[in-house]
Amino acid sequence: MVWKLVKEVLKVGEATVLYPFVPAEVVVGFRGRPQHDPQLCIACGACAVACPPNALTMTTDTDQCMISWNIFYGRCIYCGRCEEVCPTGAIQLSQEFELAVMNKADLFEQADYRLADCGRCGTFFAPAKELEYVIALMEQSGLSGGELEERKALLGICPACKRKNDIPKLVALNQEAT
């Protein structure tokens, strides 16, 4: 009886994985730490809107004319919504899972981007990188010449000034109609 059991044990072998002495095997499709590439980020904030637990947040500091992207890994639930909505592929879930820390401050990551100022009133209103990306997108979708210049001029002003800009046009349209 005992001999049979020993044979069975030898046949099965050792089931225990050798982690942490060798790197752990991670399955394909494992959702680990969201890896942020600050070079590719345009600070549009889509990930912060999508993030269910608010691990990703955007804060705007108009005095410093900076917008900052923040992640708190202690709150992340690794759902991958941020990766799904990112237009530039700046954020991607990696296979990394070794996130334990002794110091809570190490769970934070931040990236600061410059804000662009309005061409009319000078208020800071949108990340400069985002505006640049939008112009590149318009060029890609086939806009050129006068129309592109017109759109570019519109992009350079803040929403409040855009509304003010629209008033004379709307008045003219209204007069045409009547």
Added chain:
Amino acid sequence: MPQTYSKDTLLGASRYTIQVDDETARLKAALLGDIRRSVFVYRVDCGGCNGCEIEIFATLTPIFDAERFGIKVVSSPRHADILLYTGSMTRSMRVPALRAYHAAPDPKVCVAYGACGCSGGIFHDVYCVWGGADKILPVDAYIPGCPPTPSATIFGFAMALGLLGQKLKASHHIQADNEHVHPRHPEIALDVRIDIERMSRRMAGYWHGKRIAESFLDLIKTPDTETEASIQSYLAQQDDPRLAEIFAHLQEVYRAHSQGK
């Protein structure tokens, strides 16, 4: 409830957090240095979803075998060296959490486990949630994850016991002057891209859908004759009938667009 989004609020202990005196802190450091392979862990669930508990017990199975490192889960806080707090610390569970803390003999180490234990996780702004073990207890180590995998748990304990070093470091990037971002897939028309992404998400879900759409768009070549061959070789390499099915649908969408032109 305080504003729970700013870094200062998240980092700072609340006014209810138990303070550790210098003597206990010294003893605690000595405990972590000397404990080596006799770690008795008491697990306190402070209002979690039980995902973390399942992973803790998976860590104790023969596959991950936490007892290799002398890590043993005990059934009373009076036997414990390490208190493992899971769950987002709900209002009702904070008194039992404190009772477990006071029942454990000094020096003791507190570990916050899971996204909820570290910060309240997805429940951080619920009315009855205090948002993490460190809002009332002096926490020494944080193991984030939702839930942390058994490997992540073993890493967390190995790091707390000084066997392995911490890997994650805080970082702060400030925009440089030469940072420019270009749109991806500039050669593919916007409406084609949107339709492909939509079809892919419809078939594979949001996360895999995005990844599959990206790999499909990467395979589209400028002379269209090469596209077919590159897709076929990619599918042969992946050897996944589910992927082949999705790619067939994406190709249909793509062909419809190119014929429409």
